[in-house]
Amino acid sequence: MLNFSYYEDTFDPGAPRRKKLRPNYKPKRRREEIAASLADKAAPTGDGFNPTFSASRHEHEWIVNYLGPFYDDHQITDVLRLVKGGKEANVYCCAAHPALGAELLAAKVYRPRMFRNLRNDALYRRGREILDAEGKAVRDPKALVAAAKKTSFGQELLHTSWLAHEGNTLRLLAEAGADVPRIFARGENAILMTYLGDRDSPAPTLNHVTLPPRRARPLFDRLLHNVELMLAHRKVHGDLSAYNVLYWEGDICIIDFPQAIDPFTNPAAFGIFRRDVTRLCEYFDKYGISANAGQLARTLWDKHVVAKQEPELPTEDVEE
Ligand SMILES: Nc1ncnc2c1ncn2[C@@H]1O[C@H](COP(=O)(O)OP(=O)(O)OP(=O)(O)O)[C@@H](O)[C@H]1O
Ligand SMILES: [Mg+2]
Incomplete structure (x- = not known):
């Protein structure tokens, strides 16, 4: 094509x-x-x-x-x-x-x-x-x-x-x-x-928020659920971090998608995906949530991309 x-x-x-x-x-x-x-x-x-x-x-x-x-x-x-x-x-x-x-x-x-x-x-x-x-x-x-x-x-x-x-x-x-x-x-x-927010104040992005400690784990899980859902729908955000997640009324909303990529057609997709997962893990690390970003990314990738992929795509490294 x-x-x-x-x-x-x-x-x-x-x-x-x-x-x-x-x-x-x-x-x-x-x-x-x-x-x-x-x-x-x-x-x-x-x-x-x-x-x-x-x-x-x-x-x-x-x-x-x-x-x-x-x-x-x-x-x-x-x-x-x-x-x-x-x-x-x-x-x-x-x-x-x-x-x-x-x-x-x-x-x-x-x-x-x-x-x-x-x-x-x-x-x-x-x-x-x-x-x-x-x-x-x-x-x-x-x-x-x-x-x-x-x-x-x-x-x-x-x-x-x-x-x-x-x-x-x-x-x-x-x-x-x-x-x-x-x-x-x-x-x-x-x-x-x-629109997330009210008339006087738009929802803050996650990097401007101090989460109540008991909310950190569910929100981390929720974000990972979203990351997996996206991958299952052939999307990698590509610029995912606390700066592109809005926090409003105790929930999260992911924004800013113009650079989203297709994991099956972009040769650098795994590196980009791993960077997204790493940035999320880094943010939640300060709430005591320890996660192995590389391993998480690999597991999700194998399940949603490698398992459905033919033939194998070459992979390239991406600056962290
Ligand atoms: N749906 C929304 N509801 C409320 N605020 C929003 C919404 N979408 C975006 N914003 C606010 O506008 C800002 C910019 O939006 P977005 O990230 O999509 O654009 P951008 O040009 O990539 O900006 P940046 O360079 O800050 O990442 C966000 O950081 C957020 O504060
Ligand atoms: Mg943005």
């Missing part, structure tokens, strides 16, 4: 060659072009949409562009506050439309790809298909070549694909019963999902 990896290998096998192909590479100009084109593509809508959240002019436009369609579609009625400006996205707390049966929703609006700071994103793209805004695999060879060559258009495709992977993964895992936010809607550059 001709997927993105094929085109990447053909046209973009490594940084040195990429440099040669683009002697006049000017990252700054390209960033601006891509930002402009992303902004153009999001037709400003949101007639009558006047968010309560007071933002700078630039951020206001950003919000109206990307969250306006949710307002038009009667999914949100207001944007109340910025929850957090992350490295990849801004997350806003929104008032939900009464028809949705939730009071508040979280809207994650992605920054243009070039503002992202994910270390070594190619590692996560290996073995993954390029997805369009609807979450369907892109098959057009020209588009795949553009992505592999990282033209402006190709960068846009990769950006869209990145967020489509998060939407698809969240949908799949919520249906599988994992502790992840439920997706209510997907836009061109945003997702709308369950």
